[in-house]
Amino acid sequence: MVRNEEELQQRLRNNDRQALREVYLRYKGDFLNFFRSKGSQGVDLEDIYHESVVVLHQNFVMKQLQLEKASIKSYLFAIGKNKVLQVFKGIQRLDFTDSVEEIPHAQDLLDQGDMTEERKRKLAYGYKMLGAKCRELLNLYYYRGFTIKEMVASTSYKDENTVKSYKSRCMKKLKELTRVQNG
């Protein structure tokens, strides 16, 4: 694998925004041209591109994805292909024969089929209503997958107990904001 590609993957795993920016700008033109050439007219390809980059980011950061054979570009295009096919499901056939690899584990992590739409909305709302400190703590734990020890090392909280206590307060707050109201 090209050294630059390896480095870029590592930076993506480290949640480096500059790396994401590089990927976004580097492949945007090719992505839009490719899907346009495959007959994806009438679809908001710009949005498909945004969605695909988000999924790529989720997989690198949350799953610490390591691409050994595929490149970042082919991985991104594979996600894009799935997204475009979702749009055209049952509408028309697109010709992707052998042009984009099939890559597993590129699904959107928010596809939690058995959760009701109302619950999803409530959860998304609750998180947005939390303060910045809570969002930061929950992000480190649930998004980036840090351990409590790693959270102490990357924040200004003095020790593990303090982090645990703040995290538990934030969870409580989130629960209050997303509580299911009866009646």
Place this chain on the structure above:
Amino acid sequence: MDRERIFRRKLLGQLTAEEDVELESLLQQDPSAKEEFESYRETMFAVVAGEKEELKEFLHSLDEPAKTRSLTFQWYAIAATLILLLTLSFLFFRPGNASDLYSEYYESYPNVYLPVTRDYAGQDSLLYTAFLQYESKRYTLAAQSFENYLTRVDTASEVSFYHAMSLMQLEEWDKAAGLLDELKNSGGAKDFEAEIYWYRSLIDLKRKNPSAAKESLNRLLETGSSFKKGEAKQLLEKLN
């Protein structure tokens, strides 16, 4: 490995087949483990959904054309700064008015209604498009799409709320106020009750009608919601 690590790996599809069977059996046999798992899953969902929205805003900002800086630009910048300073000093020595308060307190409302579902091919695709446009700040298109959805598919109150939010962005105060009033009177969009009063009060500020704004703010506080509670109290003090 602690239980939450296993939950995380399960949700990310990273468990081995053996680990997966073991976890499934635990979840079936132990209700408290099941409850813990559901709580973990919901929190992770909330975080991923929120982060996604923030990421999309970041990507959107990358599409904005880079500013070119030239000598002329610098002169314009200096002139603009002087004008700004003069304006600020003028504002500083006069009492604030209702319309200024609007600018101070207004911020667009995030898409928390359809933030994440991606079933493009379903019958909700019109709604999906509308929210996409809303999220990417293309409010003219969003307003049209919301209106189409409300006319053709469903008269969901929550969608009507976002229609009103798009109209506020387009400064169509009368139409936005009309929609919010309809929601207030019909008791629709219960989840957005406090939000409806908040934005209705801001429209009244914009229309230079502070007494109506105060009434909406008081109603907001009566809902008991924590949404903009502090800001509502602050605004009421300023208006009194």
